[in-house]
Amino acid sequence: MWEAIDKEWMDCLRKEAVENLLQIPGGVVQDHWPASLKKFIVTLSSLVLPRQQQDLQTVLPGMNMTSLNSVLSTGMNWKKKHEVEVLSAVVDSIANSVGANAIIDVGSGQGYLAQVLSFHYQHAVVAIDACSHHGRVTDTRAEQIKKYYAAQMRKSVSGNRSLTVPKTVTCNVMSIDMLKALADTPLHNDNVSLLQSSCNADNRSSLVLAGLHACGDLSVTMLKTFMECKEVKAVVSVGCCYNLLSEEGFNHAGSQCGFPMSCGVKSAGISLGKSSRDLACQSAERWKCLENDAGLHNFELHAFRAAFQMVLRVYYPEVMSTSPSIGRQGKALRRRQQRVVQNSLLHHKENKCSLSEINSHMTGSCSHKKSTELETDDSFDVLETTSITNENSSNKATKCERSEIIGNYPLFQKYCLSGLCRLGLEPLKETDIHGIWKQVESFAELIGPYWSLRAAFGPLLETFLLLDRLLFLQEQGSSIEAVMLPIFNPALSPRNVAIIAKKLTQM
Numbered sequence: 001m002w003e004a005i006d007k008e009w010m011d012c013l014r015k016e017a018v019e020n021l022l023q024i025p026g027g028v029v030q031d032h033w034p035a036s037l038k039k040f041i042v043t044l045s046s047l048v049l050p051r052q053q054q055d056l057q058t059v060l061p062g063m064n065m066t067s068l069n070s071v072l073s074t075g076m077n078w079k080k081k082h083e084v085e086v087l088s089a090v091v092d093s094i095a096n097s098v099g100a101n102a103i104i105d106v107g108s109g110q111g112y113l114a115q116v117l118s119f120h121y122q123h124a125v126v127a128i129d130a131c132s133h134h135g136r137v138t139d140t141r142a143e144q145i146k147k148y149y150a151a152q153m154r155k156s157v158s159g160n161r162s163l164t165v166p167k168t169v170t171c172n173v174m175s176i177d178m179l180k181a182l183a184d185t186p187l188h189n190d191n192v193s194l195l196q197s198s199c200n201a202d203n204r205s206s207l208v209l210a211g212l213h214a215c216g217d218l219s220v221t222m223l224k225t226f227m228e229c230k231e232v233k234a235v236v237s238v239g240c241c242y243n244l245l246s247e248e249g250f251n252h253a254g255s256q257c258g259f260p261m262s263c264g265v266k267s268a269g270i271s272l273g274k275s276s277r278d279l280a281c282q283s284a285e286r287w288k289c290l291e292n293d294a295g296l297h298n299f300e301l302h303a304f305r306a307a308f309q310m311v312l313r314v315y316y317p318e319v320m321s322t323s324p325s326i327g328r329q330g331k332a333l334r335r336r337q338q339r340v341v342q343n344s345l346l347h348h349k350e351n352k353c354s355l356s357e358i359n360s361h362m363t364g365s366c367s368h369k370k371s372t373e374l375e376t377d378d379s380f381d382v383l384e385t386t387s388i389t390n391e392n393s394s395n396k397a398t399k400c401e402r403s404e405i406i407g408n409y410p411l412f413q414k415y416c417l418s419g420l421c422r423l424g425l426e427p428l429k430e431t432d433i434h435g436i437w438k439q440v441e442s443f444a445e446l447i448g449p450y451w452s453l454r455a456a457f458g459p460l461l462e463t464f465l466l467l468d469r470l471l472f473l474q475e476q477g478s479s480i481e482a483v484m485l486p487i488f489n490p491a492l493s494p495r496n497v498a499i500i501a502k503k504l505t506q507m
Helices: 007-013 034-047 078-097 111-121 132-154 176-184 217-228 263-268 274-279 284-287 291-316 331-351 355-367 369-376 400-408 408-422 433-455 458-474
Strands: 104-107 125-128 167-170 207-215 234-242 480-486 497-505
Touching: 007 034, 007 433, 034 167, 078 207, 078 234, 104 217, 104 291, 104 433, 104 458, 111 125, 111 132, 111 167, 111 207, 125 132, 125 355, 132 167, 207 217, 217 234, 217 458, 234 355, 234 458, 263 458, 274 458, 284 433, 291 408, 458 480, 458 497
Parallel strands: 104 125, 104 207, 125 167, 207 234
Antiparallel strands: 234 497, 480 497
């Protein structure tokens, strides 16, 4: 694939430092690069939607965002806490502005957003998720939070106020009609209507749809339901997983496809395909934040996956027709290998071992493992290559030095054996994994430059998909107010763009 790229570009980038390659998706260029390469990267960057977090107070006057207490934030990592704090405040503001009497959290997961909207902002909330386990976790967590708030209320003057607990619904939202049916269903919890104090005079519901990273077509279904269901007065959608979008013309047809949504994009006849939708998930912010070693790990992993494809093509041609997928692999082996590296360096420091002795110590045990042992090793849930992470040496070690210490072939061998295991395949006696690696090893240094240039299209493709959704809403006429805002810190949450829409008149 790299042969399709300007040779001058590749000759330049194959010698480039890893830290400079990692800046390419963010639009950063180096002065010594060819002028055409710099123009290409800068042009890509200029077409991308700005991702800096918006000052929401200026866009949503009166929005009340507060830090979550330790009870509501239990179980959340920093990323999730940031997302829930911001999005719950946004949804609360929108719900109040349209006079909503209930919020439907679509793709609610473990109910973090629903519980904050319910307990902190005191909205009636329905949490919908396809996983019954998530529903049980949500209910259990809600009961624990309820006990805390009940105790707090007994100590205050609001002791007689009833607590609103999110209602959980387990279902797979596969269509607009299904989500519309849920919106039309009276909301009951323990035979007491959640809406008893806030229903409209004509007993009609006024609903807001909210989704925090609703995957693939689910975000699209939310926007279409907003348009087609008169009870839904507003929608706040933060999408993700563009790789899971259905696309018209790619084994899909009709209005149910996730892309394209708008008449404008449909009339332009622009198609993406799975590779481009996969690429739309790449985040320039995440690339920028990668340490050099982590970037090198990712490049090596891409080289492993490409070489593994050659193993399948040569020795398992019948599998190729099935478009085999071995899933995400990387973190567990990285952690284990980092521990091995650190232990080996410590051993080296204490005993003054040679590099060859360190290498033998680190790779010997894995090189001689039988395949059956490799297949049952729990560290192969995910695999990835690694390099030295010693604080004093990682930034100074060259790529050559790191490869000498780690040894890429033993890691590639493990990757292949794990991949075969995931596909239900046994290693054949004639399988020459080492021979395949020797064929490709000299090209491995091209993976980083090629993948960096390819990833530079990610933010542009995401911008295109988001603009298609915004255009779909704007095409509905002046009765719809729709905006697109980056509401999260992109360094914490790369999928940070919310599409917010309200109905201005009765539809």
